[in-house]
Amino acid sequence: MSTSTQPAIRVRGVEKSFGDLHVLRGVYLDVAPGSIFALLGSNGAGKTTMVRILSTLLAPDAGTAVVNGFDVTTAPRDVRESISLTGQFAAVDEILSGRENLVLVARLRHLDDPGAIADDLLARFSLTDAGSRRVSTYSGGMRRRLDIAMSLVGHPTVLFLDEPTTGLDPEARQEVWQVIQGLARQGTTVLLTTQYLEEAEQLADRIAILHQGRIIANGTLAELKALLPPATVEYVEKQPTLEEIFLALVGTRATTDSQKDPS
Template identity: 85%
Template sequence: AAVDEILTGRENLILVARLRHLNNPGQIADDLLARFSLTDAGGRKVATYSGGMRRRLDIAMSLIGHPPVIFLDEPTTGLDPQARLEVWQAVQDLAAGGTTVLLTTQYLDEAEQLADRIAILHQGRILVNGTLAELKQLLPPAKVEYIEKQPTLEDVFLSLVGTKAQGQPR
């Protein structure tokens, strides 16, 4: 995350708003802190933030000035499952709000959950691109098999911390 750890979350946001010569940087910071569920942490130094909080602050900073396009490079790398879901929700909210999000990821499940269109790169070249449905059509039809599915370690973790809500992406 491209945040200054010496500053508070609010100070980081105000700094970027001032650098972009926007009016009322304090209000912009407060609005973004609320939007990304960081209001309570806004007065703390970023050095005390968790990885997920830093990523959300980083995304919030990139939204200052309402850019129509935002680039996110591996936004969930190194995050715990709960923080990863929080970043996924932030990305989904951005896209739903009309922001074009260009996202790079090595996590294919992340691409499946978040992307409208997917480009598969290999050795620096785009091999194929399209919607998830279009890419799946490149393979033979699925063979139906019945298996018993055991809970994953992620299911156990999210059950224990109590953050897995109905309808949330896994």
């Protein structure tokens, strides 16, 4: 992880509504360069909306968001040149081979020697042997690895992964986890959204819980565990799991909100 004191991503008071639906209600977070930051939340919590704002696909209604020193509202082109985004489903062309997919992206980005770029990424993601095969023959884990490889064409310094292991089996999920960990070791800043609490527990340097449009907890796994008292059984201390922390915090907040709003 980088030792830079400047955050790769800084979000201050971001709000976003769609008509009467208030999705983000003032989000604050910092992401250190070269780290893996997990944004946890239930369906509808606002995770994808936050990623779309950070990747300049949506404009915030209020607040500021800065990526690599560039404001997403006033300098969207500079932001886009230094990031990449991988959505919930692999955006690969199944008719093309894995290598052809990578070459196509490199050509679209007007990079020199697209073939060499493709070969390097195939090797980096352990796809060399499958590089000449049509993507329609790939397993789910291989498609996702290729999708992430495609997002790295051009060496973006920040990578947004929106629920990167959705629909994958446990073995394929492990493959993708290894890829993400390798990216962080090489200095890429990774912000991932996930509903899989084990995923955040295994990967993230820091974890934030987004609930009803606000960050209700933000810290390392150890810091989040400290929010709940350990249970003891026959003098054996049991640390709370991230799932227990998440459910306790979300449940507490939901109860408090319902008491404030009797409707």
